[in-house]
Amino acid sequence: MFGLTDQPIDSAALHAKLARADAGACVIFEGRVRNHHGGKPVTLLEYEAFDELARVEGAAIVEEAERAHPGSFVTCVHRTGALSIGEIAVWIGVASAHRHAGFLACRQVIEEIKRQLPVWKKEHHPGEEPQWVNCTVEVLPSRLSPENYYERQVSLPEVGPPGQTALSAADVLVAGLGGLGCPAALYLATSGVGKLTLVDVGKVEVSNLHRQVLFTADDIGAFKVAVGAARLRQHNPLVQVEGLPADVTAANVAALVTGRTAVLDCTDNFATRFLLHDACRMAGVPLISAAVYRFEGELNLFSPATPGCLHCLWSGQDAAALEAANNCSGEPVFAPTVGLMGIMQAAETLKLLLGLTPAANFKQTRLVNLLDGSTCAIERNADPACVVCGPDAVQSASAPHGVDISSVMLTAEEVIARAPLRTVALLEDGEILDAGKAPAAAIGIPVKDLAHLRALARERPTLLACRYGIRSAALARLLRREGIDQVYSLIGGLAAIHPRDSRIAADRGFRRHEILSTHEKNARDPSRNL
Amino acid sequence: MGEPRKIQVRFFAVLREQAGVSALDWETEARTATDLYGELKAKRGLTFPAGLLRVSINERYATMDTPLQAGDRVVFIPPVAGG
CATH class of the missing domain: 3.40.250.10 (Rhodanese-like domain)
Known part of the structure; x- marks a missing residue:
């Protein structure tokens, strides 16, 4: 439940609404008016809201938190009008089965309110003109603006203002938010890729933390995409980040990739790799794919226009046959390997969006070995008889990969x-x-x-x-x-x-x-x- | 620029104070929200930088390059400060 009110918030009455037999935890946050800000005394805050949009956005923020943290029930009320010192400006209460979801949901709601809710406050200081918080002339140069944020990147001759515009116009899907997806998505977000969509059905587990750098110990149990999207927005509020807590399946893959500027395959199993690859080729979307085995990593750029695809690479075998041998879920992982390969995926994606990719890169498999520090590039061969990219390609994402070839x-x-x-x-x-x-x-x-x-x-x-x-x-x-x-x-x-x-x-x-x-x-x- | 049409513009917070009004019926040829803000800056004395604004069209957040239609309800959103 979300509400806006111009009347004083009755904390006790709202608290009473949180009583639920199935809730073992109750988390309450009160945002109150304090008597100082930025070293200056404050006497009064005036809150102004764009009522219609605030109600829509507030309800969406509450629903999103409840969805991201199952088992939590959120009540949130925001105040408008003139508030004196000590008054409650925002009240958030979460009833949840367990404390962890309660804390996370509560935190998510207040952070999203500060980011999204169309509410403004005017600060009154003794003997000075009142000022709109976040909008004063003094804070503007240091505030987040594209000019400030991307200054050190736009000054690269290879980027420049047109390059930055191309990045902000891009719409990129990151499939898999694990060891590869976390650093890849982080650098895409901070580089200003305008729209990022993260898809992963997983929740944060303790064993993820050593390599999945968007998550902290506080996030255990939450959907990776919910935590990841929130963290990326904190890193760069100028880009749009959406998290989809879903698996990539044959049913949804076409919808997920169609219309994207690029897709990153950061998954850890071959069935999904083939699904993404085939769907990207059909939809004409470039795919940046990485795979890791312990200290070694492999990077492939697949362009829909260039022959030499994942099927050529894997000799036409089907995903199921490779699954047992190559599913790295649960495998030991050297964290810097996934970190490096994820960052390489981000670099290749940015180069692609900026038009900096040499044509040869679309035909290469690049291999990195962190144990001996070696790297090499092997040219991929295109199979003229390939069922997916050859001249007689089967135009179906569910095409049988039926070339009979004994196991490699x-x-x-x-x-x-x-x-x-x-x-x-x-x-x-x-x-x-x-x-x-x-x-x-x-x-x-x-x-x-x-x-x-x-x-x-x-x-x-x-x-x-x-x-x-x-x-x-x-x-x-x-x-x-x-x-x-x-x-x-x-x-x-x-x-x-x-x-x-x-x-x-x-x-x-x-x-x-x-x-x-x-x-x-x-x-x-x-x-x-x- | 396209055909002239009527857009309903509302102002909040710092923009309301700069515009001196809460709402305007604005006849414009502006194609997008960016164009419209540029026009309002010039004609209504707004000084707030466009790069820091978001926009709401018909009570939904939209992008500044969204094409405007006759009758759209447009609100420019300066940096918010709820909580």
Whole structure:
């Protein structure tokens, strides 16, 4: 319930309305007139409201808080007219099942009132002209205005006033508000992307906090998009942020992406990745996608106009087949990896909106490894027979990804069952093959030496293994698309068979002893086994 | 600029004081709220910077580039200070 009144607020009467048998908590906030502001004495406040809009906005603020914090019931009354010191200007009471939702809902209502409610106050000081709060000449230069906020960005020659206008005209969807989505959305908001929509069905959990930087311990249990949208508005009140507490599904994906300037895929599962990708391609919307595995990240820009899509990348397999191997929900995460990749997504999105993206970037998979500090870009191949982006593309978001191609990704068990495969260990710049970390008879080849890898994979069935299994997967997919059909990638990479990392090996169902028995034939130097 | 038409404008707080009135029936060719504010600034002595304003059209927040229709009820919203 929201009300406006020009009569003194009766706190006790409102308090009585909060009694509910199902409410275990009652949170009350009273905003009162105090006798000083900005170091000056205050004698009186005059409140003025745009009555019709204030009632509509006030009711919407209350409803939004109740929706964002289920189980809370909000009563809010705002005063108008002349108020003397000590009088109540705004009264907010929340009855809720649990205290946490009550505190959060109450906080949300007062912050939204200060941001949105068309109410103004005029401050009276002894011996001075009264002043409208937030509207005086002295505070204007330091106030939030686009000129002030974006000053240091507009001065970049690559941005300039036209670039800033392009950013403010943009309408961007961030799908997934986790480790990637939080930093991505934060930088898009502070850079002035005019309209941001956040979609995520999740609520803040304790285990999110180490990497999902828009949330604090106070937010546990609240919808991520509600907390995230509120925080982004605090960071930049000049942009419009909407939060949708929903899953991305086949039913809603087209509506979510259509008409956007760009879409960011910050999700953690392949089913959603494919949904977003296909819908963006159909709607003609560019997609900026990132994925993370522990210390490694992968970034892809998909332009609807450029062949070489997610299906080409994943060899036409369907999402369900990849889900088990690549769903990183619940996986261990190195927080800076998601932070960096999310910020890279924001950077790529801003570049796209500013027209700064080199054409080559639309055809590349960029890989980052935070353990060894390496980065590299691999050109994605376009599959001429691709069901989604090829000349005979199936024009349906629910198109069957029915190209029959055997799995690229193998677990160690499958590797053993499938023997003989030649194992190629992919080496980073400056890295040499460590016999203690690779299966016996493995050949070490620099990851960037595509010609050599291609030649080897053509000779006979080949298993690519890199440190964590991401680069090898990308390369195996690329080589498959070149027609080399007996190339595979080891899930989990060399880390999964590292003798000292038995927990990962166990997680991934390795028959460690079978692999290690081969290792043990090597006279390995334990000092190198770090 | 388009065809002249009547817009109902109301003022609150600092803008009401600058305009010297609470409401105006304003005949204008202004295409958008931004254009309309520019016109009011020039003709009614408003000094408040346009960049800090929001606008309400027919009792709903709208953007300053929203095209105006005959009969629209327009309110320019200076920075709010509720609570």
